[in-house]
Amino acid sequence: MSLKIDLPLRRVVNHTSLTLSTGLLSMLLSGSLQANPQLMTEVDARGAQELRYANFEQWLNEFRRFAATQGISEATLATALNGVRYRDRVIELDRYQPEFVRPIWEYLDSAASDTRVNTGRERFEENRQTALEMQQRFGVPAEIVVAIWGIESNYGSNFGDFSTIEALATLAYDGRRRDFARGELLAALRIIEQGDISAERMKGSWAGAMGHTQFIPSSFEAYAVDGDGDGHRDIWGSIPDVMASTANYLARAGWQTGQPWGVEVVLPTSFDYSQTERLSSAEWSRQGVRALEGELPDFESAALVIPAGAQGPAFLTGPNFRAILRYNNATSYALAVATLADKIAGRDGIQQSWPRGEAALTRDDVKELQQRLNDAGYGVGGADGVMGPNTREGLRAFQRQQGLTPDAFATQSLLERLRQVR
DSSP states (O other), X not given: OOOOOOOOOSOOSOXXXXXXXXXXXXXXXXXXXXXXXXXXXXXXXHHHHHHHHHHHHHHHHHHHHHHHHTTOOHHHHHHHHTTOOOOHHHHHHHTOOOSBOOOHHHHXXXXXXXXXXXXXXXXXXXXXXXXXXXXXXXXXXXXXXHHHHHHHHTTTTOSOOEEHHHHHHHHHHHSSSHHHHHHHHHHHHHHHHHTSSOTTTOEEOTTSOBTTXXXXXXXXXXXXXXXXXXXXXXXXXXXXXXXXXXXXXXXXXXXXXXXXSEEEEEOOTTOOTTOOSOBOHHHHHHTTOEESSSOOOOOSSBEEEOTTGGGSOEEEEOHHHHHHHHHSOOHHHHHHXXXXXXXXXXXXXXXXXXXXXXXOOXXXXXXXXXXXXXXXXXXXXXXOSOOOHHHHHHHHHHHHHTTSOOOOOOOHHHHHHHHTOO
């Protein structure tokens, strides 16, 4: 009897390393699986998994030899890489795409909730001396540092329990950004080599972000600071090191001491929402932009942030908002940090209302919107379900053609209008 097993493998390095369990192999040889497609699928899946693990071991050995040529000692390689496992869960999370595009107001509701504000105030008081010391040293307000701490790990209660080495090794072997992960894995080994942290204590998220404020290894190398003077940069166990490192990151990212991150503003009825350039506060003021409360900050270069279009709040943001974006390049994240920091410090949060009646678009909705814009001649590129700059520009052009406010805010009603285009 001839028997062929077609394994659905994306990468095959060493066929001889494939071993099936004794029970499965005996069923294969007896032919009992031929009439059981469900069990055959199980064999395929188990065989693919076993071969994937075997290939991971070969890849890891090759990486280990490479790391040695980059100056990593055999002692570090042994403690860090011996017993490292391929983590299926890391790949599941890496490839996960949520069905819905979460509205920014829902994210901010969670990120700057009353519970997180109150906890942030408690953590600030518990660490007041350290927080103010780092504020004086780096010029970054203590409430901004505490807010990043709160959003990144809920003040240290959830910074992840994945082994950073295992997570990055898995991503470097099988992730979507393998070269990036490979570089971060090498950086993690250098950190261990330098003695800042042991491989066992190097814990974090599935993506390789580490410690209380979620530094990736290359950011740790560039910005981590020994805040308590013990000779180690420990963003896992030392709050002085956490605060010093986070403040240093923002200072190096261009934080300007004494300036606010921005201010909530009111826009004139005739405002041109297609403007994306940076202007001075005086130039924005001449267009009718005014602060919701008080005066506009004196920014030489400021950008308007209007995340929910003409129906939602607007913000005039300066260099310090851009410094937060260097930490995480998402407008929703930077607004969350700014809002949480303001509330921790006792200032008002966002005052204007969000368009909460607008239903969220699914990823498939966004793809359909992109395809319909393309079909209508607006040329937004591939339909990938991500609202990038090309999609927003095409949406503005469609809104202008329809006599609508060109704010590029994608809604169900706008998608329905596109569906009527013939």
